[in-house]
Amino acid sequence: MSQNHMTSHEGESHGSYGSYVVGFVLAVVLTVASFAAVLSKAFSYWTTIAVLAVLAVVQVIVHLVFFLHMGTATAKKRMDLFVFLVTVAMVLILIAGYLFVLWDAQMNMMSR
Amino acid sequence: MLGKLTLSAIPYDVPILVGTFIGVAVIGIAVLAAVTYFKKWGYLWREWLTTVDHKKLAVMYIILGLVMLVRGFADAVMMRTQLALAYAGNPGYLPPHHYDQVFSAHGTIMIFFMAMVIMQALFNFVVPLQIGARDVAFPLINSISFYMTLVSAILINISLFIGEFSNVGWLGYPPVSELQFNPGVGVDYYIWSVQISGIGTLLTGMNFLTTIVKLRAPGMKWMQIPVFTWTTFFSCIMILTTFPVLTVSMALLALDRYLGMHFFTNDGGGSVMLYLNLIWSWGHPEVYILILPAFGVFSEIAATFSGKPLFGYASMVFATGVITILGSIVWVHHFFTMGAGADVNTFFGIMTMFIAVPTGVKIFNWLFTMYKGRVRFEGPMNWIVGFMITFSIGGMTGVMMAMPAADWVIHNSLFLVAHFHNVIIGGVFFGYVAGISYWFPKAFGFKLRDVWGKWAFRFWFVGFYLSFIPLYAVGLEGMTRRMNHYDNPNWHPWLLVACVGVFVLAAGVCCQVIQFVFGAIDAVTKKPDALDLTGDNWGSGRTLEWSIPSPVPHYNFARLPVIRGLDTFHIEKELGRPAPVGELEPIHMPKYSAVGPILGVFALVIGFALVWHIWWAVIVALLGAFVTVVHRSANLDVDFYVPVEEIRADEEAFAQRLAAAKAAE
Numbered sequence: 001m002s003q004n005h006m007t008s009h010e011g012e013s014h015g016s017y018g019s020y021v022v023g024f025v026l027a028v029v030l031t032v033a034s035f036a037a038v039l040s041k042a043f044s045y046w047t048t049i050a051v052l053a054v055l056a057v058v059q060v061i062v063h064l065v066f067f068l069h070m071g072t073a074t075a076k077k078r079m080d081l082f083v084f085l086v087t088v089a090m091v092l093i094l095i096a097g098y099l100f101v102l103w104d105a106q107m108n109m110m111s112r
Numbered sequence: 113m114l115g116k117l118t119l120s121a122i123p124y125d126v127p128i129l130v131g132t133f134i135g136v137a138v139i140g141i142a143v144l145a146a147v148t149y150f151k152k153w154g155y156l157w158r159e160w161l162t163t164v165d166h167k168k169l170a171v172m173y174i175i176l177g178l179v180m181l182v183r184g185f186a187d188a189v190m191m192r193t194q195l196a197l198a199y200a201g202n203p204g205y206l207p208p209h210h211y212d213q214v215f216s217a218h219g220t221i222m223i224f225f226m227a228m229v230i231m232q233a234l235f236n237f238v239v240p241l242q243i244g245a246r247d248v249a250f251p252l253i254n255s256i257s258f259y260m261t262l263v264s265a266i267l268i269n270i271s272l273f274i275g276e277f278s279n280v281g282w283l284g285y286p287p288v289s290e291l292q293f294n295p296g297v298g299v300d301y302y303i304w305s306v307q308i309s310g311i312g313t314l315l316t317g318m319n320f321l322t323t324i325v326k327l328r329a330p331g332m333k334w335m336q337i338p339v340f341t342w343t344t345f346f347s348c349i350m351i352l353t354t355f356p357v358l359t360v361s362m363a364l365l366a367l368d369r370y371l372g373m374h375f376f377t378n379d380g381g382g383s384v385m386l387y388l389n390l391i392w393s394w395g396h397p398e399v400y401i402l403i404l405p406a407f408g409v410f411s412e413i414a415a416t417f418s419g420k421p422l423f424g425y426a427s428m429v430f431a432t433g434v435i436t437i438l439g440s441i442v443w444v445h446h447f448f449t450m451g452a453g454a455d456v457n458t459f460f461g462i463m464t465m466f467i468a469v470p471t472g473v474k475i476f477n478w479l480f481t482m483y484k485g486r487v488r489f490e491g492p493m494n495w496i497v498g499f500m501i502t503f504s505i506g507g508m509t510g511v512m513m514a515m516p517a518a519d520w521v522i523h524n525s526l527f528l529v530a531h532f533h534n535v536i537i538g539g540v541f542f543g544y545v546a547g548i549s550y551w552f553p554k555a556f557g558f559k560l561r562d563v564w565g566k567w568a569f570r571f572w573f574v575g576f577y578l579s580f581i582p583l584y585a586v587g588l589e590g591m592t593r594r595m596n597h598y599d600n601p602n603w604h605p606w607l608l609v610a611c612v613g614v615f616v617l618a619a620g621v622c623c624q625v626i627q628f629v630f631g632a633i634d635a636v637t638k639k640p641d642a643l644d645l646t647g648d649n650w651g652s653g654r655t656l657e658w659s660i661p662s663p664v665p666h667y668n669f670a671r672l673p674v675i676r677g678l679d680t681f682h683i684e685k686e687l688g689r690p691a692p693v694g695e696l697e698p699i700h701m702p703k704y705s706a707v708g709p710i711l712g713v714f715a716l717v718i719g720f721a722l723v724w725h726i727w728w729a730v731i732v733a734l735l736g737a738f739v740t741v742v743h744r745s746a747n748l749d750v751d752f753y754v755p756v757e758e759i760r761a762d763e764e765a766f767a768q769r770l771a772a773a774k775a776a777e
Contacts, residue, residue, distance in 0.1 A: 090353045093441060098389050101444055101456050105385055109451040 015069055023066025030059045115725035116297065121275045126210070133273050162704040164251035165666055166236045169258050171555060173233035174548065180225040180265055185621060187218035189614055192579070196611035198597035199604050208596045212279035213298065215594055217268070219282025220302060224309050225265045227402050227536070230544045232261070232316050234405055235344050237551055239320055241657035241664065242338045244329025244673040249322035251702040252744075253315050259712030260312030264305040267719045271301040275723070278302035281594065283395060284365065286376035286387050291369045297723050299369065304719040307362050310355055311715075317351030320344055329656075331675040335429070338655040338679075339422060342429050343408030346436040347401045353440065354397040361390035385450055392443040399536070400439035404432055406543025407474055410496045413550055414478045416652050417493040418485030421679060424477040431470035431477075438467045448516045449523045457516035464514035468507060475500060490650070491565030495546035498573045502538030506531060509584070527587025530580045537576055545572075545624070553644040557663040558635045561642075564627035571620030578613025582606035645769045654679040661766045667699045667754050670763045689770075696760055698753040707744045711737055 015023075037043060037051045064070045070084060071077045123129045147153055160168055190206060191214060198204030206214060240248055248254050271277040278298040280289045289299045324345045328337070337345075364375040365387070374380030376387040415422040422428065444452065444460035478500060487493065509531040513519050522528060545568075553559045586603045634642035648658040656673055657664075659681040671692050676683040684690065714737040721729035 086349075087353075090440065094357065094393055097393070097441065097443075098386070101389055101452055102383065102385060104456045105450055105452040108453040 015066065019066055023062060026062045026066070027059065030055050030062065034059075113726075115721070115727070117274070117724040117726065121297075122273065123276070128210075129272060158704070161709050162255075162706045164247070164255045164702050164704055164708070166240055166248050166251070166254060167555065167664055167666075169254055170233045170237035172258060173229050173236060173261070176262055176265060177226050177229035177233060180221050180229065182621070183269070184218050184221040184226055185618070187214050187221070189618065190214050191218065192607075192611045192614040194596070195598075195607045199607075200599055200601070202597070204597055206596070209279060211596045212594070213277045216278045216281050216298075216302070217271075220278070220306070221265075221268065222536075223282065223398070223402075224306060225261075225268065227540055227544070228309070228313060229261055229265070230548070231347075231402060231405050232257070232313070234340075234409065234544065234547050234551075235316065235320050235347075237555060238547075238657065239323060239341050239344050240327070241554075241660070241668060242341045242655050243324065243327065243332060244656050244669060244675070245323060245327040246668045246699060247702060248319050249327055250319050252705055252707060252750075253319055255705065255708030256711055257312040257315040257319065259708045260315070260715060261309050263712045263716040263719065264307075264309035264312070266716060267305040267308065267723075268301065270720065271298070271305075275301065283391050285391075286365065286368070286382075286384050287378050289365065289369075290377055291372075292377070300366075300723040303362050303366050303369075304722050307359065307366075308715050308719050310359050310362070313351055314355045314359075317348040317355065321348040321352065324348075329669075329673050329675055333675075335426065336675060336678045336680075339411035339425065339428055340405065340408035340655075343404040343411075343432055346432045347404045350397045350401045350404075350436055350439065354394045354401075357390055358394040358398075361387060361394065364390075385447075388447050388450060389443065392446045393440070396443045396446065397439050399532075399540075400435055402540045403535070403543075404435065406499075406540050406547075407432070409543045409547035409550065410478060410499060411481075412655065413492045413496050413546055414481040415654055415679075416550075416650055417488045417490060418482050419488075419652050420481060420485040421654070421682075422477065423480035423483075424473075425678060427473055428477050431473045434470040435467060438463060438470070442467065445514055445519070448519045454516075461514050461516045465511055468511050471507060475504060491560075491562045491569070492546045492550040494566055494569040495542045495549075498569060499538055499542040499546075502542070502573070502576060503535060506534030506538050509534060522587060524592055525587040526583040526591045526593055529593045530583035530587060533576075533580050533583075537572075537580075542572070545569075550650075551657075552631075553649040554647075554657055554662045554664065556631075556635065557644050557661075558631065558639075558642045559644055559649060560627050560631040561634070564623050564630060568620045568623035568627060571616050571623060575613050575616030575618075575620055578616055579610050580613070582610040582613070646773045647766070648681075648685075654682040656681055659684065661762070661769075665759075665762050667701055667759070670696060670759045692763075696756045696763070698756055699759065700751060700753055703750050703752055705744070705750070707740060710740050714740070 034052055034055045037048055037055070043051060064084075069077070070081050072081060147156060160172065163169060191211070194204045194206045194211060198206075204211075236248075236254070240246070268277070275297040278284060278289070278294075278301060280294065280299060284299055284302055287293060289302075324337070324341055364373075367373040368375050368377060368382075374382040376382050376384055378384065411422050411428060442460055442464045444450075444456060445464045448457050448461070478496065489497075509527070513522060513528065513531060549560060549565050583606075586606045589600075589602055591598065591600070591603050631642075644662045647661045649662065650658075653659075659673065660669060671694065673680065676687075714733040717733040718730055718737075721727070721733065
């Protein structure tokens, strides 16, 4: 108990005014771009979905970097990033696995 | 007012249950009366029930685990005797509905309330001592974890006397666990007791992962962490990645049963196979969650009793990591017969066979640790040798079943039952018993009589083979699991042998009880050679926990230890145990708290009320729990400092005992 206070943040950076503004502008641009992609009807149906998916992934990364302060600058940040990536990998393994297994079973058994 | 609960829910017409109830009631009243007579209620409450000390929580976990072991073992005896009798027209003494509840309770209890509980006991007792910490990262949450586990165990035992338990096996497969086919409360008891204990386990996983990452003694590098702590680390990672899946699958099943949803029903767009995927992508990692700490125990014991460092420390750590990853991508091997095509089954079959590689690495590491060592066959060492033989056989039958083609023949047969008992008894159980006998003197300051431990091992070892090798044979002859009675004359002799085996196992359990009783007598009479004065009672301890007195003072380490490498204490002994340097300082420790038991009571009420649809009680208890947590969050008086005088007195007393022991040599 004594050697470590779990609540302290060990002086790490929590972002600056500038980085929040950059993040906010990027987030707004990406959101507007998503709406524009749909409302302008510039792309075909499946292309629109693909564009939206890409914009969504970029949006997630922007939030993680600028608002949740993920990065590789310090050892602690690298540790956080590693833990986050393990979590993402675990979720992807499970979801991809379920889709793979259930899709295959349904095709094989002609149950749908 | 009381939801579905009526007097007819109490099974007073079933003689076995009435007899059990009378037995439990008599023992319970005797215990309560004894506590009252000796005026120990205040002591019990102040020193044990409200504790946040990881060592005391470990002791309470062990007691809970051993009690539940006896309960689960009683179920096992009932099943084996039933199958020895129920042959050729004889219905046996357990009607099918009751028998179904017995095997469901046996599986649920042995995994959730025996194995998981003893595992958490070992985490609690050993990890902070091995890494030189004074407590876990979140001591109060540790106490809450224990109470979640305790009340879910109580809930499952309430089902014996009020209502019924699940009759659909330990994983509650739909559609038979859906309301349509199971309108009683049995499955609800199962859902809520698993759900509450899952909260406890999840908190434990989070707690110990944080402890290992953040609270290691200054200077302890990652590759200087003792192997048991490493295996705990990986086990906790798996708890964090997979227990949420269990929570979700139980919650979805509960939604099906309580709100008429259709996640796993046959109609309304549900998918039964989704449940199987969900539950086994928790269930398979779960067996590795259990076995990895057992591997850790064996690694510690092999090194201690061979008088050598562990062979291949780094390979042991990496093998554990590889098992952690591979263990998460093999779940389909539990249902190769679901109807998936060759692609799916081949992938999961090959992944399953891969797991044998890191596990084999570990077996050879233990063998090479013993090779050319001065091996002493004391109690704990017996279990590990028995483990290596038994677990290897279980591993080989596992690789057999990893072949989808072979699995189609033996799926759901007693061959499977024999396989997983082979690895769980031969691996997990042997490991945990070895761990208990290995660290017992550290926890209590006196040694158990080794001879009874050895006899317990002999009975368990022989009894295991007598009970389960016959099940391999009848499984290959086509006997399915969970069968209540049968007519096949070929199976009968095998099942008689298995029934004899279970009574040999019972002799083993008796030896373990006798060992504890004699240990307690030795402790009370202060038998001189039973006392552990030096703290290093096996004489060849290598890791930090053996460097401090037994029983361990409540603050663990008077001074934070200096890390001198892997096996710090062994290095220190070679240096002649250099005297500690520096001034003693007051130690910052958490205060005991009643929040754990209070939340436990509320959780028990919530669980019981959910089972019986007593909604007002659910709401009241939820509110109570919420207020308790808010009140605790506003409480700033949660810690204290251990004064230097107390620490100095302890340290001097320990130094005198060490000097006396040295003079006696």
